[in-house]
Amino acid sequence: HGVLRVVLGDQCSRGLASLRDLDPARDVVLLAEVMGECTYVRHHKQKIVLVLSVMRHFARALAVRGVRVDHIRLDDPENTGTLAGEVARAVARHAPEGIVCTVPGEWRVLADMRGWEEATGLPVEIRDDDRFLSDLGWFRRWAQGKKQLRMEFFYREMRRATGLLMEGEAPAGGAWNYDAENRRKLEPGLVPPAPRRFPPDAITREVMALVETRFPGHFGTLEAFAWPVTAREAEAALADFITARLPRFGDYQDAMATGEPVLFHALLSTSLNAGLLSPRACCEAAEAAWREGRAPLNAVEGFIRQILGWREFVRGVYWLKMPDYAGLNALEATRPLPWSWWSGETRMNCVAQAVRQTRDLAYAHHIQRLMVTGNFALLAGLDPAAVNEWYLTVYADAYEWVELPNTHGMAIHADGGVMGSKPYAASGAYINRMSDYCRGCAYDVKQSTGPGACPFNALYWDFLARHERRFANNPRLAMPLQTLRKMDPAKRQALRDSAAAFLAGPELDPAAPG
Ligand code: FAD
Ligand code: DLZ
Ligand code: SF4
Structure with missing residues (x-):
């Protein structure tokens, strides 16, 4: 009678808070593929394939390490279709003494999770998601009393706190931000290198078939699916970016070009957000490239600002301002989306x-x-x-x-x-x-x-x-x-x-x- 440890589709990280003190002899890890999470918006087919494939690979990796994994598949005939329903069924199967989870990435799911204690009659511990470089309590204190929240000032605090791109108390190169140098249009003749692709393996192909049958009306096509679905693949994607595209990331950050969807961008957000890659690893890899002379400062600073600055900042704003934030309509806009x-x-x-x-x-x-x-x-x-x-x-x-x-x-x-x-x-x-x-x-x-x-x-x-x-x-x-x-x-x-x-x-x- 150990603990039931719940892991959501975008929480497939080795070091996840709710897995930290796992006792392989007694605990069970629950991963549940559920219709509710696949349809609360009609996700792009590639997003569903990505999340389910990441879950299946992660479940397998945990099992290989000797962890007891209870992985509920989308097509399991008993599947209730909701996270709460699957937690309840897992409680009935394993009779755990408690449930441990990690704060999810959406308010909607947190509200649901807060009801699990009453629904199951078991203590539910919801741990902070510490797969970020900043802490939400700190953000709240930083934001307190400020009339306006500005990413740039938050970002400088984060540079100081982490020591990334710092030389003592000063920013590397003497300036915090090299955005002014990041405004070039793609010159004719400059062909961006093709990013490394991660073609679907057997597990992903099985999920692709499932998604085509279950979600035929969802937006998007699957033919070009090439996202990393494991931590190892995500690390390879990071390495590919650092050597092939980071050096020119800064110059062409704002450029757009026909037939060049990626240009010099990182293609790392799916891996970061699903938990396959840590933001610190991304920033450190970029900083090392600069220190070793493999990428210029404007590129490295621009990239680090996106992750250490923007990504952390938007998360802080979300948790500070929700749930009211979603309902705001300051410009009183009402026009429906064009077809x-x-x-x-x-x-x-x-x-x-x-x-x-x-x-x-x-x-x-x-x-x-x-x-x-x-x-x-x-x-x-x-x-x-x-x-x-x-x-x-x-x-x-x-x-x-x-x-x-x-x-x-x-x-x-x-x-x-x-x-x-x-x-x-x-x-x-x-x-x-x-x-x-x-x-x-x-x-x-x-x-x-x-x-x-x-x-x-x-x-x-x-x-x-x-x-x-x-x-x-x-x-x-x-x-x-x-x-x-x-x-x-x-x-x-x-x-x-x-x-x-x-x-x-x-x-x-x-x-x-x-
Ligand atoms: P790069 O441009 O190479 O940047 C590197 C990394 O920095 C990204 O992987 C990402 O993790 C981070 N990053 C960059 N800009 C932002 C930002 N503004 N906010 C948060 N992180 C950032 N990003 C998402 O991850 N999910 C979203 O749902 C999302 N929705 C967006 C909606 C709108 C209207 C806009 C304007 C931006 C949105 N972004 C979102 C931010 C950004 O567009 C994507 O993170 C980026 O395009 C991902 O591609 P990349 O990995 O090649 O990024
Ligand atoms: C996005 C998503 C999808 C498509 N499917 C599942 C799922 O079947 N099971 C699951 O645990 N999580 C899924 N997710 C991710 C959740 O929606 C995500 O955890 C919340 O949106 C909070 O970030
Ligand atoms: Fe250019 Fe056409 Fe877009 Fe106008 S609508 S900005 S002309 S591509």
């Missing part, structure tokens, strides 16, 4: 590229998420709940703790400025500067009004005009707002008419054709 976000059928080439790539890979890099679909959602005033659901559905790395602050906060400003001091609104000129998409587009990025004009242009001015009063005192929007105020009224009206015509037109149709 083209599922079909990829839109004349806007940048959006079509992002959606089609997302369908095939369950991946888009940060600038595509933020400045193409995110920017579109912001400017067109798409309903935040629908936008959030889309982002949580379509990316293989999406769990609410990281998806929600990025979407709600960074991309669409639904949180009214908790995450960022200004909305990331941009016209077509930004996308044209950072990508080659506009060359292949049916719309003209140089035009602002009329049916052939890039929709981002009129939408941008329309957005500012709609929210002119709200942003009147925002210093970071002072310049464009002044331009708007000085604009010839006829021009301003033409922009607003163009935006209105676009928003009422077929591109925004929420329903599938036919």
Whole structure:
């Protein structure tokens, strides 16, 4: 009668808190594949394959080490379909003296977990998830009394606390942030190296077949599935990134290019978020590459900032602000999601590229998420709940703790400025500067009004005009707002008419054709 140790699909880490004092002679580890977790949003097929395959590989690795594993498969005829149901059944099977879990990555699951004690009549210990570089109590104290939470200041504290890229008390190289050097467009002739792929093994192939039969209507295709599904594969993916792409990660961090979905990005978020890779290992590998002269400081600092800064910061914001955070809608946006976000059928080439790539890979890099679909959602005033659901559905790395602050906060400003001091609104000129998409587009990025004009242009001015009063005192929007105020009224009206015509037109149709 040992302890029942519950491990969720994104908790498949050797050092997980709830596995730490495991007694192999007495305890049982429960891993449960359940319909409820596969369908609370209609996840991309690759995400379900990823999570279930990671669970199956992890269960096998634990069993090999002599741990008693109770692994419930999705197609087990007795499967109740919920985590709570499977915990109850496991309690009946093993009669443990208690249950030990680790705080999950979503508020929804934590609320459920808090009910397990009453449901089972057993003590349930919910341990902090310490697979992060910061601690939530510390974040809460750091945030206390601050009018605005700024990632940059949090990040500096984290650099000091961890010693990463520090030279004594000073930041390596003399500056905290080299973002200004990270703004290059992909030059013609520069071909990014193909990232290492991890083709499905027998276990993954079995899960792929299961997912095709059980979730045929879910978004996405499986053909290109190549994600790491074990810790060993994730380490190989990290090594591949550090040698092949990190040196140019900084320069091209904001670039977008047709047919180049990855560029010099890491492709590590699925592994980090599922628990196959530790954030510290990623940062240390990058720092070592710099110290040994294998990668420049702007690249290494930029990469470490994403993990040590942004990733930790969004998690802090999520747990600080939930559950109210999810319901915020500061800009009172209500428009339904256009069907083209599922079909990829839109004349806007940048959006079509992002959606089609997302369908095939369950991946888009940060600038595509933020400045193409995110920017579109912001400017067109798409309903935040629908936008959030889309982002949580379509990316293989999406769990609410990281998806929600990025979407709600960074991309669409639904949180009214908790995450960022200004909305990331941009016209077509930004996308044209950072990508080659506009060359292949049916719309003209140089035009602002009329049916052939890039929709981002009129939408941008329309957005500012709609929210002119709200942003009147925002210093970071002072310049464009002044331009708007000085604009010839006829021009301003033409922009607003163009935006209105676009928003009422077929591109925004929420329903599938036919
Ligand atoms: P790289 O660009 O190579 O970055 C390296 C690592 O840094 C990533 O693996 C990731 O762990 C971390 N990172 C970078 N930016 C962020 C960020 N803003 N927040 C948190 N971690 C970051 N990331 C997710 O992991 N899950 C999500 O559901 C998610 N949803 C997003 C939604 C929107 C609207 C936006 C704008 C961003 C979102 N991001 C999300 C952040 C970021 O886009 C992805 O982490 C990144 O694209 C993953 O690809 P990569 O591993 O190649 O990242
Ligand atoms: C995402 C996911 C999926 C698709 N399936 C399962 C599952 O069958 N069993 C499980 O324990 N976890 C799964 N997960 C991950 C959970 O949804 C995740 O733990 C929560 O979203 C909290 O991050
Ligand atoms: Fe996107 Fe506008 Fe460029 Fe077309 S012209 S690709 S819609 S930014």
